[in-house]
Amino acid sequence: xxxxxxxxxxxxxxxxxxxxxxxxxxxxxxxGQFLFGLAVGLPIAYLFRRFYPDRVDPVHGVRALPYVxxxxxxxxxxxxxxxxxxxxRALAPGPPLHxxxxxxxxxxxxxxxxxxxxxxxxxxxxxxxxxxDDERNAIYVxxxxxxDLADVVAAIREWEDYAxxxxxxxxxxxxxxxxxxxxxxxxxxx
Numbered sequence: 001x002x003x004x005x006x007x008x009x010x011x012x013x014x015x016x017x018x019x020x021x022x023x024x025x026x027x028x029x030x031x032g033q034f035l036f037g038l039a040v041g042l043p044i045a046y047l048f049r050r051f052y053p054d055r056v057d058p059v060h061g062v063r064a065l066p067y068v069x070x071x072x073x074x075x076x077x078x079x080x081x082x083x084x085x086x087x088x089r090a091l092a093p094g095p096p097l098h099x100x101x102x103x104x105x106x107x108x109x110x111x112x113x114x115x116x117x118x119x120x121x122x123x124x125x126x127x128x129x130x131x132x133d134d135e136r137n138a139i140y141v142x143x144x145x146x147x148d149l150a151d152v153v154a155a156i157r158e159w160e161d162y163a164x165x166x167x168x169x170x171x172x173x174x175x176x177x178x179x180x181x182x183x184x185x186x187x188x189x190x
Contacts, residue, residue: 013041105178
């Protein structure tokens with residue numbers, strides 16, 4: 001069973017508005033703010049309906065929620081670890097950093113999947129997505145220290161595993177990903 005997409009996004013906007021506005025935790029205040037959100041969100045979603053797919057499968061959306069939650073938890077864990085790592089590197093004397101650019105082939109193929117992975121990499125301290133190679137479906141990632149490549153790639157693969165299922169991609173988490181290539185663009189020097 002598929003349903004039109006724009007009403008779903010309109011309701012999502014209404015729910016988002018309830019959280020953004022910070023209403024009092026009473027049933028009347030939440031209901032009133034939600035109704036106000038529907039009055040604003042549904043027309044906006046209708047006006048921008050051409051940007052959404054025509055139909056959406058709500059059953060798949062419900063099935064995807066655990067994978068979205070796992071994706072977010074894995075991302076948050078990585079952000080916390082990376083923040084502690086960067087703080088330690090800033091405060092503790094140690095060997096110099098060896099920044100590097102790596103080439104990471106992706107299994108996700110949709111625009112939403114690639115954008116999600118690329119943005120997640122950039123939001124994680126110590127890594128930045130530099131570019132996307134459309135022909136090879138790969139991203140270029142700048143890492144703060146090439147000695148941490150295995151950890152960076154493992155995090156990207158974990159996010160990708162969850163995104164493949166949550167976004168109902170063509171490929172599956174057990175499909176082989178291409179080899180990560182160290183480009184040699186920045187590393188090697190002190």
